[in-house]
Amino acid sequence: LQKNREANGTSKATFSxxxxxxxxxxxxxxxxxxxDRMYQTHPQFxxxxxxxxxxxxxxxxxxxxxSQSVLGLETCxxxxxxxxxxxxxxxxxxxxxxxxxxxxxxxxxxxxxxxSEWKPCEGGFTYAKDLVRYIREKYGDHFDIGVAGYPEGxxxxxxxxxxxxxxxxxxxxxxxFIITQMFYDxxxxxEWCRQVRAAGIEVPIIPGIMPITTYAAFLRRxxxxxxxxxxxxxxxxxxVKDDDQAVREVGTELVAQMCQKLLDSGYVTHLHMYxxxxxxxxxxxxxxxxxxxxxxxxxxxxxxxxxxxxxx
Ligand code: FAD
Numbered sequence: 384l385q386k387n388r389e390a391n392g393t394s395k396a397t398f399s400x401x402x403x404x405x406x407x408x409x410x411x412x413x414x415x416x417x418x419d420r421m422y423q424t425h426p427q428f429x430x431x432x433x434x435x436x437x438x439x440x441x442x443x444x445x446x447x448x449x450s451q452s453v454l455g456l457e458t459c460x461x462x463x464x465x466x467x468x469x470x471x472x473x474x475x476x477x478x479x480x481x482x483x484x485x486x487x488x489x490x491x492x493x494x495x496x497x498x499s500e501w502k503p504c505e506g507g508f509t510y511a512k513d514l515v516r517y518i519r520e521k522y523g524d525h526f527d528i529g530v531a532g533y534p535e536g537x538x539x540x541x542x543x544x545x546x547x548x549x550x551x552x553x554x555x556x557x558x559x560f561i562i563t564q565m566f567y568d569x570x571x572x573x574e575w576c577r578q579v580r581a582a583g584i585e586v587p588i589i590p591g592i593m594p595i596t597t598y599a600a601f602l603r604r605x606x607x608x609x610x611x612x613x614x615x616x617x618x619x620x621x622x623v624k625d626d627d628q629a630v631r632e633v634g635t636e637l638v639a640q641m642c643q644k645l646l647d648s649g650y651v652t653h654l655h656m657y658x659x660x661x662x663x664x665x666x667x668x669x670x671x672x673x674x675x676x677x678x679x680x681x682x683x684x685x686x687x688x689x690x691x692x693x694x695x
Contacts, residue, residue, distance in 0.1 A: 421666075448482035472517075535566055550579065554584050561579075562591055597631075638668050
């Protein structure tokens, strides 16, 4: 991989970390400690997820504010627009604005676990594109806005051409970048990128990368997101499935090879790591790719442009 990286000039690839909001105050403290440690690896940004329906919304906005204005991390706030009063959306955007946060991942959100079908709440938004448009109308160009992409379809819509069209509508509404659902099928992702570009979508595509921590978690997450697991993954992971350390090592190799293939495809220059609030497996993948700096202080004071920000 190291050789490949040098040969293909992909050493400039950047990366980011996604964290979710813990449920307890001890969990929040642990997360701050982890964010602080992971900051040492120089992620280009971090993002904080939003709980469906705005649960823990105050904690989410506090985390965004602390990470952006106290820890000094470029932060992206996820925001869903379903099953939530408009006031909650307005408050979240205002708090993000006041903290200096400039990045929002605008999402529709899922149905609450108690309901099988998604329904818009009265007077609320129907699709993520409505939220994108709303943020643009209210805040002009202050926020860079990201939207979700689904290389292997969405549980409510599997047909790829339609999904690419819906993605285009979100970008046309004002989105600046796309972050994708997790996947392990690099070939499918590269073909999807080709379709996205062919549809006239030109904004940066950021692949969502889920490192492999344990065999059970790997199977559970793949099944939850309804994604294809390539045979090569099963063939290498199945024989070591009862040995967590071996799963992590083999998984690191598989995920790093996949990432290298994505970078070599020329469609992506940035990897977005789904940390699940754990650092080890992410760091192993980035290290395997040779993306971790050996110099602790390098770039510390330098402005590294966001993958989608044209103005810098
Ligand atoms: P949309 O793009 O609005 O699409 C929703 C559905 O409507 C899709 O099935 C789509 O095919 C369909 N659709 C879109 N436009 C049209 C149209 N014009 N006509 C007909 N049908 C249409 N969820 C959370 O609760 N919190 C998070 O923090 C969070 N973060 C995420 C991060 C990423 C990178 C991704 C990929 C997903 C995330 N999700 C999160 C999950 C997301 O909320 C769900 O996948 C949700 O079901 C769809 O959200 P969306 O923004 O893609 O919606």
